């Protein structure tokens with residue numbers, strides 16, 4: 363995406379601050395449609411906007427000047443060869459890189475118009491708005507019920523926990539399999555069930571964005587297929603950003619695709635179908651057709 367496009371998007375934003383001052387809604391659908399980046403978001407508004415993000419681990423630069431917009435209620439996939447910075451970018455969205463001593467992030471990353479790197483942003487509060495699911499299922503050594511309720515408890519969420527736990531497990535397509543064993547340990551479930559339990563845990567507090575770092579790579583094909591179906595359903599309510607090594611998976615489940623290539627450069631971003639069928643750059647075409655990576 364060119365700098366001019368980015369700037370014109372910014373200048374056309376319609377900012378609106380919410381009651382708590384933390385969220386500014388933007389209406390940049392017009393700018394997305396004509397961004398010239400291949401993005402044709404239709405009615406989807408951007409919810410996350412990265413502007414000139416650089417990430418360093420000590421002196422090693424892992425991401426270079428990454429700028430793009432992630433549309434709301436869509437699945438955005440990040441693909442690219444190993445070490446190209448996909449996970450590093452994902453961790454910029456919820457400031458998980460803050461937890462890595464050697465990491466330094468420069469640039470701006472906005473969620474609903476608020477820069478999450480502003481000094482007044484509490485990273486812990488941010489992570490409540492941006493849920494995350496990791497590659498390896500990591501349920502707590504607690505009951506299935508408590509695994510899902512945990513996120514609500516630490517956030518002091520109000521409401522009927524029984525109802526929210528059931529609803530979250532339903533949304534994670536796990537309820538029917540576990541409804542009679544809610545008191546049993548989450549660790550006794552299969553790998554695929556454990557991952558769906560982690561998804562239920564992540565969505566219980568009702569985050570605005572759900573980050574998934576290769577959520578199916580440790581699962582067998584049947585469990586993977588369930589997770590893929592689930593991701594498509596989740597996008598009706600959440601903005602999903604997923605890192606995957608699997609290009610077929612990205613093509614199957616995502617609306618938008620960001621292609622990162624070696625050295626930590628975002629080379630192309632746009633509609634998934636367009637990226638896979640008609641990439642703009644030769645490098646992306648070579649990567650997608652398996653010539654490298």
Ligand SMILES: Nc1ncnc2c1ncn2[C@@H]1O[C@H](COP(=O)(O)OP(=O)(O)OP(=O)(O)O)[C@@H](O)[C@H]1O
Pocket residue numbers: 419424442443444445446447448449450451462464607
């Ligand atoms: N905690 C860390 N400390 C130092 N360097 C890191 C750290 N995490 C990542 N890196 C480096 O940053 C670069 C990008 O890594 P990252 O894990 O983001 O890439 P990736 O595209 O997600 O890779 P993969 O597909 O293999 O998971 C790599 O060179 C990696 O070695």
